[in-house]
Structures are given as C-alpha cells and as structure tokens.
Amino acid sequence: MQDSPSVGLVAPQTAHFKDPLTLKSGEILPQFDIVYETYGTLNSSKSNAVLICHALSGNHHAAGKHADTDKHPGWWDNLIGPGKPLDTNRFFVIALNNLGGCHGSTGPASINPATGKPWGSKFPMLTVEDWVASQAGLADHLGIEQLAAVVGGSLGGMQALQWTLAYPDRVRHALVIASAPNLTAQNLAFNEVARQAIMTDPEFYDGDYYEKETVPRRGLRIARMLGHITYLSDDAMGAKFGRKLRDGNFKYNFDVEFEMESYLRYQGDKFATAFDANSYLRMTKALDYFDPAFTYHGDLSLALAKAKAKFLVVSFTSDWRFSPARSKEIVKALLDNELSVSYAEVTAAHGHDAFLMPDAHYHQILRAYINNISTGASA
Amino acid sequence: MQDSPSVGLVAPQTAHFKDPLTLKSGEILPQFDIVYETYGTLNSSKSNAVLICHALSGNHHAAGKHADTDKHPGWWDNLIGPGKPLDTNRFFVIALNNLGGCHGSTGPASINPATGKPWGSKFPMLTVEDWVASQAGLADHLGIEQLAAVVGGSLGGMQALQWTLAYPDRVRHALVIASAPNLTAQNLAFNEVARQAIMTDPEFYDGDYYEKETVPRRGLRIARMLGHITYLSDDAMGAKFGRKLRDGNFKYNFDVEFEMESYLRYQGDKFATAFDANSYLRMTKALDYFDPAFTYHGDLSLALAKAKAKFLVVSFTSDWRFSPARSKEIVKALLDNELSVSYAEVTAAHGHDAFLMPDAHYHQILRAYINNISTGASA
Numbered sequence: 001m002q003d004s005p006s007v008g009l010v011a012p013q014t015a016h017f018k019d020p021l022t023l024k025s026g027e028i029l030p031q032f033d034i035v036y037e038t039y040g041t042l043n044s045s046k047s048n049a050v051l052i053c054h055a056l057s058g059n060h061h062a063a064g065k066h067a068d069t070d071k072h073p074g075w076w077d078n079l080i081g082p083g084k085p086l087d088t089n090r091f092f093v094i095a096l097n098n099l100g101g102c103h104g105s106t107g108p109a110s111i112n113p114a115t116g117k118p119w120g121s122k123f124p125m126l127t128v129e130d131w132v133a134s135q136a137g138l139a140d141h142l143g144i145e146q147l148a149a150v151v152g153g154s155l156g157g158m159q160a161l162q163w164t165l166a167y168p169d170r171v172r173h174a175l176v177i178a179s180a181p182n183l184t185a186q187n188l189a190f191n192e193v194a195r196q197a198i199m200t201d202p203e204f205y206d207g208d209y210y211e212k213e214t215v216p217r218r219g220l221r222i223a224r225m226l227g228h229i230t231y232l233s234d235d236a237m238g239a240k241f242g243r244k245l246r247d248g249n250f251k252y253n254f255d256v257e258f259e260m261e262s263y264l265r266y267q268g269d270k271f272a273t274a275f276d277a278n279s280y281l282r283m284t285k286a287l288d289y290f291d292p293a294f295t296y297h298g299d300l301s302l303a304l305a306k307a308k309a310k311f312l313v314v315s316f317t318s319d320w321r322f323s324p325a326r327s328k329e330i331v332k333a334l335l336d337n338e339l340s341v342s343y344a345e346v347t348a349a350h351g352h353d354a355f356l357m358p359d360a361h362y363h364q365i366l367r368a369y370i371n372n373i374s375t376g377a378s379a
Numbered sequence: 380m381q382d383s384p385s386v387g388l389v390a391p392q393t394a395h396f397k398d399p400l401t402l403k404s405g406e407i408l409p410q411f412d413i414v415y416e417t418y419g420t421l422n423s424s425k426s427n428a429v430l431i432c433h434a435l436s437g438n439h440h441a442a443g444k445h446a447d448t449d450k451h452p453g454w455w456d457n458l459i460g461p462g463k464p465l466d467t468n469r470f471f472v473i474a475l476n477n478l479g480g481c482h483g484s485t486g487p488a489s490i491n492p493a494t495g496k497p498w499g500s501k502f503p504m505l506t507v508e509d510w511v512a513s514q515a516g517l518a519d520h521l522g523i524e525q526l527a528a529v530v531g532g533s534l535g536g537m538q539a540l541q542w543t544l545a546y547p548d549r550v551r552h553a554l555v556i557a558s559a560p561n562l563t564a565q566n567l568a569f570n571e572v573a574r575q576a577i578m579t580d581p582e583f584y585d586g587d588y589y590e591k592e593t594v595p596r597r598g599l600r601i602a603r604m605l606g607h608i609t610y611l612s613d614d615a616m617g618a619k620f621g622r623k624l625r626d627g628n629f630k631y632n633f634d635v636e637f638e639m640e641s642y643l644r645y646q647g648d649k650f651a652t653a654f655d656a657n658s659y660l661r662m663t664k665a666l667d668y669f670d671p672a673f674t675y676h677g678d679l680s681l682a683l684a685k686a687k688a689k690f691l692v693v694s695f696t697s698d699w700r701f702s703p704a705r706s707k708e709i710v711k712a713l714l715d716n717e718l719s720v721s722y723a724e725v726t727a728a729h730g731h732d733a734f735l736m737p738d739a740h741y742h743q744i745l746r747a748y749i750n751n752i753s754t755g756a757s758a
Contacts, residue, residue, distance in 0.1 A: 196643075
C-alpha cells in the first residue's frame with residue numbers, strides 16, 4: 001500500500017480569525033491565524049471531512065509534497081492518500097498547525113498586535129481544550145458542521161478524545177492512537193527536564209530571545225535528544241544501534257564513541273535549528289495539563305460520559321511512553337458509558353514512534369475501521 | 380534491623396600512591412590519592428575484608444557519621460554495621476572514593492603535578508578496569524591479599540564483577556546488585572544526553588572551568604534531573620508524586636505546577652552545587668565502556684571463564700535501568716562456567732534505587748548470603 005499514489009502537490013492555506021479566543025487559562029488571544037492543508041474533496045453535504053491532529057512537534061503538512069523537489073512528503077503520508085488507509089478518494093482530510101506552533105499558525109514568534117513585537121514570553125499558555133476550540137473554528141470557517149472523524153496519535157490522540165467531549169455532536173468517530181488520558185509522573189518528569197534544559201539556556205532570555213537575534217539552541221537540542229529516547233523502545237534502540245562503535249574502537253575521549261551518540265547528536269542538532277523553543281515549551285505544557293478526569297475527581301468514566309462518537313483506540317506493545325495500559329484506561333471508561341469502541345494493541349517494536357510507521361497490521365486495522373466510516377452525515 | 384547500632388563515628392583516611400598507574404586508555408596517572416573509610420576490625424589473618432564499590436555519584440562514606448551533628452549517615456548505612464546484613468562484628472569493611480571522583484581521591488579538580496593547576500580537561504578517562512586496579516592497590520596498602528567479598532550496586536556491581544576477572548585469586552565472593560554486563564543502547568543514550576547537557580553549558584569551558592572560578596551548574600542540574608527519572612520506576616514515581624499539584628490548581632505558567640517538577644528541580648539544584656561536573660562526565664563514561672565480553676566478540680560466557688569467586692546476583696523487578704534480564708545474562712554466563720551463583724529477583728517498587736533501600740526481603744537475602752561467607756582465608 002505504500003506504493004499507492006500520493007495526494008501529490010499541496011499548498012498550505014491560512015485562515016484568519018478576527019474574534020478573540022478566550023483560553024482555558026483565562027488569557028485572551030485577540031486574533032489568530034491557523035495554517036492548514038486539505039487533501040481530497042469536500043462532498044456536497046460536507047459530511048466527509050476528517051481532521052488530523054498533530055503531536056508535539058508536528059505541523060499541518062501531513063501528506064503530499066509542497067514541491068516536486070521535496071525530499072520527503074508530509075509526516076503522515078503513509079496513512080493519507082488515494083487508496084491509502086485514510087483514503088482521500090472518499091474523505092476530505094484537513095491537517096492544521098496548532099496555535100502556539102512555529103509553522104505558520106499564530107505562535108510565540110508571531111507579532112503581538114498590542115506591541116508590534118514578537119509575542120515571546122507573553123504568548124499565552126495553550127491547552128488541548130484551546131486547540132480543539134480553535135479547530136472547531138477552522139471547521140466553521142470551512143463550512144463543516146460535523147466531522148466524519150478526528151484522528152490523532154500521542155498528543156494528537158488527546159485532541160481527538162477532547163473533540164468528543166467538547167463537541168459531541170460535531171464528530172462521528174474518534175481515532176485515538178498511542179495516547180493516554182493524561183500524563184504519568186514519569187511523563188511529566190521527562191517534559192520538565194526538557195523544559196528546564198531550554199529555560200536555563202543563557203540564550204533563552206526568559207523567552208524573549210527573538211529580540212536578541214539568538215535562539216536557545218543548546219537547550220532545545222538537549223530536549224530533543226531526550227525526546228528521542230522516549231519515542232523509541234529500548235529494544236528498537238538495541239536493534240538499531242546496540243553498542244555499535246562508530247570507529248570500531250574506543251577513543252577514550254568525549255567525541256562520539258557509539259553510533260547511538262551520533263544519532264542523538266544529529267537529531268538534536270537538526271531540531272535545534274528547525275523548531276521554535278517557545279513552541280516546544282508550550283506543546284509540552286499542553287501535554288502536562290490534559291486530564292479530562294481532573295474536574296471529576298479523577299473519574300475518567302464520568303469525564304467521558306459526554307461523548308457520543310464511536311471510537312477506535314490503538315496502542316503499541318513496546319510504547320513505554322504511552323503504554324497500552326493507558327489506552328485501556330480510555331477503553332474501559334468508554335465501555336463504562338456503553339459507547340462504541342474498537343481497541344487494538346499492535347505488536348510493534350518501535351515504541352511510541354510506531355504510530356507513525358507503516359506497520360502492515362497497524363495499517364490494516366486503520367483501513368478496516370476507516371472503510372466502515374460513512375461519508376454521509378448522521379442524524 | 381534498621382534500629383541496630385551504627386558503626387558510629389568514622390573518619391576518612393587517605394592512601395597515597397607514588398607509582399604511576401597505566402590506564403586502559405594508555406594514559407598514565409603519575410601519582411594519586413585514594414580516600415577511604417573502614418568499619419569493623421581486620422582479623423589477624425587479614426581474611427575478613429569486604430570491599431564496597433560505589434555507583435555513579437557515591438563516595439567513600441558508606442556508613443556511620445563523621446560528626447554527631449551529621450543529619451544523615453553514610454549512603455549504605457542501612458546495610459553496614461554491627462548486626463546489620465553486612466555485619467561489622469565479623470567483617471572489616473572498606474569503602475573508597477574512586478579515582479576521578481570529587482570526594483578526596485585524585486580527580487579532575489586535583490592539582491596536576493606537571494602543571495601545578497587543576498587537571499580539568501586533561502584528567503585521563505577512567506574505566507571500571509582502572510578502578511579495580513587502583514582498588515587492588517588499596518588492598519595491598521592495607522596488607523590484604525584476598526578479599527572475603529566485593530560488594531557493589533549498579534556501577535558498583537560492575538566493579539565487583541570486574542574484580543573476579545582481574546584478580547580471580549584475590550576475591551572469594553562477589554555481590555553484584557542491580558547491575559548489568561554492559562549498558563544497553565538506551566542506557567548509553569541517557570548518559571550521552573546528560574553529558575551533552577554538561578558539555579554544552581557555556582560555563583563548562585571545555586572542562587577547564589576551575590580556572591574561571593565557575594561551574595557548569597545548569598548542565599549538571601539537567602543531568603541529575605534526568606538521572607533521577609531513570610533511578611525510579613514509573614510506578615514508584617506515580618505512587619510518590621502522581622499528578623499531585625503543588626498549589627492545588629493550575630497556574631498556566633512555567634513555575635512549578637506538579638510536585639514531580641518540584642522534586643526534580645530540588646534534586647538537580649542540590650546536586651549541581653555538591654558534585655563536580657568533570658567527575659560526573661567520567662563516571663558516565665566508565666559505565667559506557669564497561670563490557671567484559673567486548674574482547675570475546677560479545678560472548679559473556681567466555682569473558683567470565685576467568686572468574687573463580689562465588690556470586691550473589693540480585694535484581695529488582697521494577698528496575699528498568701538495569702533490568703532483571705540483564706542480571707540474568709550474568710547468571711547465565713556464570714552457570715555456563717559452572718561457577719557457584721545464587722540469584723534473587725526481588726519484588727520491589729522503587730526501580731533502580733531499590734538497591735539502596737532497606738527492603739526487608741532484599742536485606743534478608745543479603746544477610747543470608749553474607750552470613751555464609753567465611754571470615755577465614757581460602758586455599
């Protein structure tokens with residue numbers, strides 16, 4: 001299925017929202033842009049739209065290419081396209097860059113209209129709830145009253161779940177993949193270390209580094225290196241790198257000795273120049289804050305009682321970041337509410353990153369579920 | 380047993396070694412000091428000595444107090460003392476600070492006799508093999524030909540194992556606790572992130588920060604925060620902190636929101652002013668390099684064929700840093716060589732740190748094994 005045709009060349013669009021958005025924190029975003037892409041064709045009843053929600057460092061470029069010369073297609077191109085599991089011959093797929101991001105939607109590097117300078121440290125804190133509210137605004141902008149499905153992995157899965165709670169009548173299916181109903185203490189801890197690495201970088205300047213014409217490159221690099229450890233399983237790292245030496249023998253200095261080190265440094269360096277540190281900080285905070293059961297004294301079943309959508313929940317055996325046990329908490333809470341839920345625990349070696357991989361079994365599960373999603377509106 | 384008497388007041392001693400030590404790297408340490416403490420009394424046949432090897436950030440102060448006003452006793456005081464599992468009424472216990480450390484033994488902050496300035500970046504790289512060689516020198520200095528036992532957890536366990544390979548006739552028992560025959564790719568990755576945090580701190584000055592009268596505090600803080608995540612199990616963190624908020628409600632800023640964050644910042648801050656960054660770097664490198672099977676094409680059974688000691692290997696169910704599977708690799712290789720080995724996998728919630736805890740079952744296992752160690756020399 002990986003050889004099936006791509007959605008081809010795509011171009012991002014920008015939706016401008018003039019009305020202020022009141023955020024969960026109580027702060028107000030006075031106006032904002034959302035950058036998005038679409039794949040496939042919206043049908044006349046506007047009932048075949050599927051929203052893709054991205055994870056920590058994702059963006060709106062989920063499928064196709066911006067130019068024939070692009071080396072890589074969008075980040076979920078193996079899933080989205082004509083004849084692919086999320087078939088653009090049937091569905092109108094929307095992918096956006098979330099608020100607070102650094103790929104075109106309003107974020108910390110955008111100009112604050114009140115000051116004429118980049119928002120920087122003054123950019124408000126965002127939550128999954130705020131993102132979903134802004135995504136509903138994007139659906140309004142596109143004239144879509146009800147989504148056939150919302151699909152997301154990891155932090156994206158949290159958004160898919162939140163859609164069913166905030167707008168139970170506006171989403172027919174939620175695909176919640178490699179996700180969790182909230183972060184564990186260990187998840188929180190990894191995020192905190194990543195943030196502290198960024199925020200204690202002398203070039204962070206309390207978040208106002210834009211004016212200094214620098215970036216907290218070192219901190220962001222450490223944050224990303226750490227992230228990569230949590231995205232891969234111990235076994236996957238072992239299979240890919242093991243204790244392989246880069247130059248055959250030990251050098252007994254602080255240069256790269258192991259291939260593993262080389263990989264991490266490369267990933268860290270690449271990310272440190274491509275992503276905005278203020279965006280990264282806020283994405284991790286959105287993860288931390290998400291906890292629909294919080295206002296229900298931790299009772300997830302009560303929290304999910306509002307949902308009406310049908311669910312597909314998918315987890316991966318080697319995912320130690322958002323383990324299958326966390327997905328099962330969601331499944332259990334949905335079942336407590338007698339909701340329709342399919343669940344699959346996929347045997348996969350790649351850890352958390354498995355949700356992005358074209359694993360055959362995983363894709364068959366998605367294909368089978370999505371094939372049964374009607375493109376006609378429900379009552 | 381925790382209420383049994385302590386070894387009481389102890390005082391560190393220093394052994395000076397005038398002869399150069401040729402290290403595994405080929406570099407030479409021209410002269411060096413080793414700081415150590417002893418508990419109990421060496422018997423007339425000098426056959427009741429037990430050596431304690433410390434882990435990453437440990438030191439020679441394993442039991443007792445330096446002054447009545449000390450808030451805390453030595454780091455393994457729950458194990459070592461009269462009537463304790465390692466009974467100082469029977470054994471003469473030696474604990475030292477390894478070379479490269481920052482608690483009195485020669486390390487990067489020591490004066491390089493060739494320059495009259497701190498060693499800093501020029502301090503040689505150390506390996507587990509080098510430490511064991513220097514520990515054998517300390518045994519010589521104390522007139523001890525054969526140790527009744529070498530005991531260590533984590534990186535200390537690697538030293539205990541190495542003793543049986545480097546000096547098979549000089550050690551009767553090795554207690555290898557919460558350890559591994561080498562680091563996995565994931566272990567290597569965590570070490571590399573910690574090192575990069577330190578080495579990219581602008582106050583690191585390539586390791587020569589002593590002359591600048593500063594320390595790479597930020598980097599060391601990040602390294603330690605990260606370390607703490609790997610020392611505790613996900614479950615232990617969940618039980619201890621979960622998603623508990625420090626102030627009851629979300630603040631939607633970058634101050635401490637969760638108790639977990641507060642704990643990590645506290646641990647990081649405390650360590651950053653108490654430990655030397657150059658020492659930390661070298662301790663992690665010693666972990667990375669240890670791999671007795673390396674020169675045997677990865678065949679651990681062949682690598683351990685030299686050992687003659689009897690072994691106790693202990694692992695902890697929730698230790699995801701050095702998992703029970705890694706201990707079993709050691710056990711299997713020892714059994715392949717028809718060596719005497721006892722193995723216990725202790726059900727414990729605390730993760731890697733469990734080896735330092737006074738868990739009743741764990742201590743009973745140690746007590747039972749150590750009770751059977753003769754204080755008389757073997758042939």
